[in-house]
Amino acid sequence: MKNQSPYYKAIGKEVEVFEQTYASKIPFLLKGPTGTGKSRFIEFIAHKLNKKLITISCHEETSSTDLIGRYIIKGAETVWLDGPLTTAVKEGAIIYLDEIAEARPDVIVAIHSLTDHRRELFIDKLGETIKAHEDFMLVASFNPGYQKGFKELKPSTRQRFIAVSFAYPKATLEAEILVNETGIDANTAKKLVNIATKIRNLTELGLTETVSTRLLVDAAKLIHNGLPKRLSVEVAIVEPLTDDLEVIEALKDLCNLMI
Template sequence: MSVTNSSSGVRSPSRAPFYRAVGDEVEVFRAAARRGLPVLLKGPTGCGKTRFVEAVAHELGRDLITVAGHEDMTSADLVGRFLLKGGETVWVDGPLTRAVRTGALCYLDEIVEARQDTTVVIHPLADHRRELPVDRLGVTVPAAPGFQLVISYNPGYQSVLKNIKESTRQRFIAIELDFPPPDAETEIVAHEAGIDPDTARVLVRIGNAIRNIDGSPLREVSSTRMLILAGGLVAEGLGLRRAVQAAIVETLSDDGDVIRALGELVDALLPAP
């Protein structure tokens, strides 16, 4: 696991995903994993929550099943449903049920995007019972050894109407992630985008300046993910200013005045030609 201390599917990567730890998040997750405790990851969009899960799953030698939450998600999307195949009606396990049966790590990304009645299905898995009722089959599936449940959400982005119920939250160990400090973020951007540290440092400076705008009109700020995307364009030969415009400025807003203001901020931070 590349950890230094300074849609759904199964993923079992052969090479360790790069993750740069900035606190004790890895140690907390390891302790929770040894007990099979469910984990709640909190943090802004693009700060590295998914990469963190990929990295710890690799270190623990667990298959990883990831499910992206959305407003139309139902409990059947997680648990499974009957489908017609070749003229016969057959039961097909959902991703959560597959993880429970096989002892995989199941990551429910942005779970609050799903309907609240959908999240109730995870309660028996997230407490001492460690079992999944499959009502349509009339059975209860015990969690296989190694199974662990991880959910994530962005508390700064969600509205009052889209939040995690207290009855759900209190079943989880919480780990808060945030954008890394500048030195760590520079290392991450340089590594992931394949660019030199000086260019990565400029991108991080721009990212932090946008995050710290007083009275910002932006719903989201420049994430580490966006900085990596901008760096990737630079690595492909695009000029730094154009890369920032395409991957950060134009992505953050559709408002012409906001785009112009962000462009002026970027121009002030770019090194002189």
């Protein structure tokens, strides 16, 4: 039996754009803040296209070796082990490099020949060049607002991708997502979205990140499972946003009035 499709509610033409991008064999870049549905979208679209999805969560230690592969000791032998990028290139999978700007610069260098007309991967340690499978697709995500000016994608890299911006859904759509994801009642979902909208507009608090749809889903799950509403909002929305005690108290007061 076919696995159930991940729930995803389109906010624009992103599904249509991705399908045409895939058919055109052009890399795809998802831009937007944390928790706006970028990862869920790629899970949904891979399922829709019936393609294997390999996800790599990039961080400051992620190197090209991690993606391409390495030699390992196996018994008395030294054998080559393909990395996830090499596997995707050979098998024709969709590889998703989540938060690509967080990775080391050599990762960008390694994927360059896969993001232009060549569609090939050079494995330096083997002295081999592999042509990408017909169905191979490179997808990456990037949060332009996070630590702006510190970890940016170069224009020469950006221009190798078709790019779509993801933002927080409209209030009615976001509430619908909460209901579908968690089973929470529509009225409580609307209140949670109102809280998120209010906090997102409080730029004077200086929050590094604001309330994501993901945080709202977490709060809704707790409420649906029986945790008191105010406590659910405190631990799922307020506390993850900041460690500043004064800001926490201000947010708690605000949320208590709205929930």
